[in-house]
Amino acid sequence: xxxxxxxxxxxxxxxxxxxxxxxxxxxxxxxxxxxxxxxxxxxxxxxxxxxxxxxxxxxxxxxxxxxxxxxxxxxxxxxxxxxxxxxxxxxxxxxxxxxxxxxxxxxxxxxxxxxxxxxxxxxxxxxxxxxxxxxxxxxxxxxxxxxxxxxxxxxxxxxxxxxxxxxxxxxxxxxxxxxxxxxxxxxxxxxxxxxxxxxxxxxxxxxxxxxxxxxxxxxxxxxxxxxxxxxxxxxxxxxxxxxxxxxxxxxxxxxxxxxxxxxxxxxxxxxxxxxxxxxxxxxxxxxxxxxxxxxxxxxxxxxxxxxxxxxxxxxxxxxxxxxxxxxxxxxxxxxxxxxxxxxxxxxxxxxxxxxxxxxxxxxxxxxxxxxxxxxxxxxxxxxxxxxxxxxxxxxxxxxxxxxxxxxxxxxxxxxxxxxxxxxxxxxxxxxxxxxxxxxxxxx
Amino acid sequence: xxxxxxxxxxxxxxxxxxxxxxxxxxxxxxxxxxxxxxxxxxxxxxxxxxxxxxxxxxxxxxxxxxxxxxxxxxxxxxxxxxxxxxxxxxxxxxxxxxxxxxxxxxxxxxxxxxxxxxxxxxxxxxxxxxxxxxxxxxxxxxxxxxxxxxxxxxxxxxxxxxxxxxxxxxxxxxxxxxxxxxxxxxxxxxxxxxxxxxxxxxxxxxxxxxxxxxxxxxxxxxxxxxxxxxxxxxxxxxxxxxxxxxxxxxxxxxxxxxxxxxxxxxxxxxxxxxxxxxxxxxxxxxxxxxxxxxxxxxxxxxxxxxxxxxxxxxxxxxxxxxxxxxxxxxxxxxxxxxxxxxxxxxxxxxxxxxxxxxxxxxxxxxxxxxxxxxxxxxxxxxxxxxxxxxxxxxxxxxxxxxxxxxxxxxxxxxxxxxxxxxxxxxxxxxxxxxxxxxxxxxxxxxxxxxxxxxxxxxxxxxxxxxxxxxxxxx
Numbered sequence: 001x002x003x004x005x006x007x008x009x010x011x012x013x014x015x016x017x018x019x020x021x022x023x024x025x026x027x028x029x030x031x032x033x034x035x036x037x038x039x040x041x042x043x044x045x046x047x048x049x050x051x052x053x054x055x056x057x058x059x060x061x062x063x064x065x066x067x068x069x070x071x072x073x074x075x076x077x078x079x080x081x082x083x084x085x086x087x088x089x090x091x092x093x094x095x096x097x098x099x100x101x102x103x104x105x106x107x108x109x110x111x112x113x114x115x116x117x118x119x120x121x122x123x124x125x126x127x128x129x130x131x132x133x134x135x136x137x138x139x140x141x142x143x144x145x146x147x148x149x150x151x152x153x154x155x156x157x158x159x160x161x162x163x164x165x166x167x168x169x170x171x172x173x174x175x176x177x178x179x180x181x182x183x184x185x186x187x188x189x190x191x192x193x194x195x196x197x198x199x200x201x202x203x204x205x206x207x208x209x210x211x212x213x214x215x216x217x218x219x220x221x222x223x224x225x226x227x228x229x230x231x232x233x234x235x236x237x238x239x240x241x242x243x244x245x246x247x248x249x250x251x252x253x254x255x256x257x258x259x260x261x262x263x264x265x266x267x268x269x270x271x272x273x274x275x276x277x278x279x280x281x282x283x284x285x286x287x288x289x290x291x292x293x294x295x296x297x298x299x300x301x302x303x304x305x306x307x308x309x310x311x312x313x314x315x316x317x318x319x320x321x322x323x324x325x326x327x328x329x330x331x332x333x334x335x336x337x338x339x340x341x342x343x344x345x346x347x348x349x350x351x352x353x354x355x356x357x358x359x360x361x362x363x364x365x366x367x368x369x370x371x372x373x374x375x376x377x378x379x380x381x382x383x384x385x386x387x388x389x390x391x392x393x394x395x396x397x398x399x400x401x402x403x404x405x406x407x408x409x410x411x412x413x414x415x416x417x418x419x420x421x422x423x424x425x426x427x428x429x430x431x432x433x434x435x436x437x438x439x440x441x442x443x
Numbered sequence: 444x445x446x447x448x449x450x451x452x453x454x455x456x457x458x459x460x461x462x463x464x465x466x467x468x469x470x471x472x473x474x475x476x477x478x479x480x481x482x483x484x485x486x487x488x489x490x491x492x493x494x495x496x497x498x499x500x501x502x503x504x505x506x507x508x509x510x511x512x513x514x515x516x517x518x519x520x521x522x523x524x525x526x527x528x529x530x531x532x533x534x535x536x537x538x539x540x541x542x543x544x545x546x547x548x549x550x551x552x553x554x555x556x557x558x559x560x561x562x563x564x565x566x567x568x569x570x571x572x573x574x575x576x577x578x579x580x581x582x583x584x585x586x587x588x589x590x591x592x593x594x595x596x597x598x599x600x601x602x603x604x605x606x607x608x609x610x611x612x613x614x615x616x617x618x619x620x621x622x623x624x625x626x627x628x629x630x631x632x633x634x635x636x637x638x639x640x641x642x643x644x645x646x647x648x649x650x651x652x653x654x655x656x657x658x659x660x661x662x663x664x665x666x667x668x669x670x671x672x673x674x675x676x677x678x679x680x681x682x683x684x685x686x687x688x689x690x691x692x693x694x695x696x697x698x699x700x701x702x703x704x705x706x707x708x709x710x711x712x713x714x715x716x717x718x719x720x721x722x723x724x725x726x727x728x729x730x731x732x733x734x735x736x737x738x739x740x741x742x743x744x745x746x747x748x749x750x751x752x753x754x755x756x757x758x759x760x761x762x763x764x765x766x767x768x769x770x771x772x773x774x775x776x777x778x779x780x781x782x783x784x785x786x787x788x789x790x791x792x793x794x795x796x797x798x799x800x801x802x803x804x805x806x807x808x809x810x811x812x813x814x815x816x817x818x819x820x821x822x823x824x825x826x827x828x829x830x831x832x833x834x835x836x837x838x839x840x841x842x843x844x845x846x847x848x849x850x851x852x853x854x855x856x857x858x859x860x861x862x863x864x865x866x867x868x869x870x871x872x873x874x875x876x877x878x879x880x881x882x883x884x885x886x887x888x889x890x891x892x893x894x895x896x897x898x899x900x901x902x903x904x905x906x907x908x909x910x911x912x913x914x915x916x917x
Binding site for chain 2: 014062063064065068091092094095096171215217218413429
């Protein structure tokens with residue numbers, strides 16, 4: 001089954017291009033038979049000349065980034081984008097969510113819907129959509145939300161998982177918190193699940209784990225692409241009966257997003273190290289999984305600086321609403337293991353009921369996907385997709401800053417002139433306070 | 444890709460504009476190695492087949508034939524415009540883009556705004572419309588003028604209000620050159636305050652530049668280059684202060700100062716013209732930097748300014764560039780933003796700079812910069828891959844900062860000194876359409892603006908409690 005990616009705005013198009021790059025180079029490593037076939041089918045459309053065209057729609061309100069993505073993709077020699085699947089305008093959205101959502105989105109609705117329909121119809125079986133976007137700007141956030149709404153209208157039964165990039169806390173765009181709040185509140189009603197990467201976190205991974213001195217957005221996007229690729233590439237799941245899963249998005253959603261109030265998913269991957277070190281490292285599953293589990297419960301985003309003091313509460317404490325300091329309660333977890341000896345990896349520790357909220361059995365809350373094919377040069381790698389309190393603090397900060405700014409009504413005139421009212425802002429704040437409250441009470 | 448039209452009004456406006464076009468051509472020539480008329484060029488230039496204005500316009504992608512600036516040149520005296528038309532840039536403009544008269548405005552805002560404004564209204568609108576129609580997607584009008592005289596100040600602000608009337612959707616970014624205290628035009632405070640009201644009401648963003656600051660900067664550069672040993676290492680085609688390598692004749696007194704302002708405009712538009720990993724369009728400028736409609740005065744500061752003149756300082760020391768940009772010597776108005784309150788700040792970086800370098804510098808400088816409580820991380824950043832000619836990288840900082848208040852207050856004081864005694868008022872009242880209420884209204888508008896800034900300043904430094912969040916019934 002095939003996945004259609006919709007790349008929105010500068011971030012979405014840059015991340016998307018890196019994602020397809022990682023996937024295509026992983027898929028085209030030799031002697032992988034079914035894996036390569038499944039991966040290509042899932043993400044690429046093969047033309048009669050044998051060329052691989054990404055199953056993607058590229059949308060941006062200004063042309064420079066899409067042009068760059070087209071060129072970069074073509075350079076790889078392994079795959080490219082279909083130029084006919086691109087849509088760009090001349091003038092951007094001005095970092096204004098309202099401009100993207102109320103003006104550009106509706107204005108270009110027909111053309112963009114047609115492009116998405118075309119990609120969807122080229123799939124033998126459609127697994128669902130992944131809109132890729134940032135929340136800080138105007139196009140990714142505003143047009144991205146509008147496009148998600150269109151997708152929901154046209155394909156009410158399809159799975160839609162949005163991939164969001166959250167900006168650096170110390171600001172790339174001044175009104176980023178407004179744009180983020182408006183986006184998240186709307187997507188909560190439209191998406192099946194929201195997969196989040198934070199620039200701050202990925203930046204730390206680049207500097208501390210990958211030891212990159214001068215980190216560029218290209219480096220950040222490659223890490224995001226690696227983590228996303230390790231989730232989305234073919235794997236054997238509990239429901240797939242010995243073959244590669246035909247319904248990856250559906251299974252992801254049913255494994256992790258079982259409740260409409262809990263849709264925020266975070267990602268951690270282990271190991272991550274400079275390319276040059278991989279050859280000198282050996283990995284064993286028990287060590288990898290132990291670190292990953294501790295990363296989960298202590299809400300560490302990477303395998304350096306993990307706080308080993310954090311422990312799940314003992315059984316006696318669980319009846320009270322207290323949790324230990326720094327303990328990250330999960331609603332559900334999905335572990336994706338790839339590489340050598342994967343079937344002998346012991347994952348029982350992740351099924352510990354103490355990790356999870358009390359109203360879901362740990363059997364339902366935890367799922368494992370496996371693939372014996374090593375991913376992206378790592379002999380063994382493990383990725384954890386988690387629906388937990390991991391994003392709670394960032395979300396709370398984001399809403400707090402936006403609220404602070406809203407209280408002084410700064411910049412509101414810029415949104416009002418494009419069609420958003422103060423009421424709309426209040427509705428979005430209310431929705432997110434509800435989400436924050438739900439996650440905070442997850443015990 | 445979008446296009447912008449530059450409207451230069453008055454003597455100062457046209458002289459700065461002239462430098463801008465010269466430098467822009469040089470910059471594009473440096474980058475555009477294949478002679479192809481690309482998107483970057485089309486943002487400020489048309490490509491036509493014949494030297495005459497009725498030549499067919501060529502689309503993007505073809506060879507460069509004859510470049511014509513997307514500009515409208517207005518002056519009520521012929522001197523400067525004639526010089527432009529006789530100089531090496533004459534091919535870049537054609538007669539349909541010009542509007543001149545002979546007698547000038549006599550340093551009288553009212554003559555510029557009312558008399559000429561009415562007389563030439565149709566022609567001005569016509570020329571603006573023509574320039575706009577020649578654009579595929581017009582994003583922004585850049586108005587360049589001075590505040591102290593008659594044409595730039597009066598007619599310039601009339602053009603501004605016409606732009607708002609005729610093209611309300613197009614962003615209006617105004618570069619205004621404010622007179623120094625020792626200005627030789629006695630009534631420049633009248634002209635400036637009358638013009639300020641127009642700017643507050645009709646502009647989207649204003650980049651105020653003070654002559655005094657420019658003079659000080661140029662003097663510093665001259666002192667440093669005199670001090671340094673100018674050997675083979677000095678880059679001679681630096682565009683910051685020098686006309687060398689450009690198309691002009693012998694250097695004139697205001698040239699170095701005008702170069703700085705022209706560089707400001709080049710840096711401002713670089714991300715819209717060239718590619719980079721974090722682009723910034725011009726419409727994002729107003730969106731991010733203007734939290735309340737009237738407070739749209741953005742203090743510009745450019746860096747590096749001196750380094751090329753001083754051969755001992757390597758020009759790629761990025762942290763030095765950042766620190767300099769926030770020092771009061773680099774501001775283009777006489778102000779010290781570090782000791783006032785930041786409402787918002789934009790960093791436009793050009794050259795081979797990575798996002799981590801940018802973030803590191805922001806984190807380093809942030810503790811010393813006071814930001815308003817509701818915008819503690821009020822940074823807008825952009826990274827453009829193409830550096831200016833002769834530099835490895837550069838930084839333009841646009842700060843919405845209450846440090847403009849002293850400048851405005853000083854202006855108001857100079858106005859009051861004259862107005863109290865009704866000095867020279869009759870020159871204005873004689874002009875048709877002018878009533879005394881015009882003066883009091885302009886004064887009030889300026890006072891209100893100063894009051895807005897004062898109110899923000901009043902809470903500076905006092906820790907504000909966060910407003911209580913919405914509570915959800917659980």
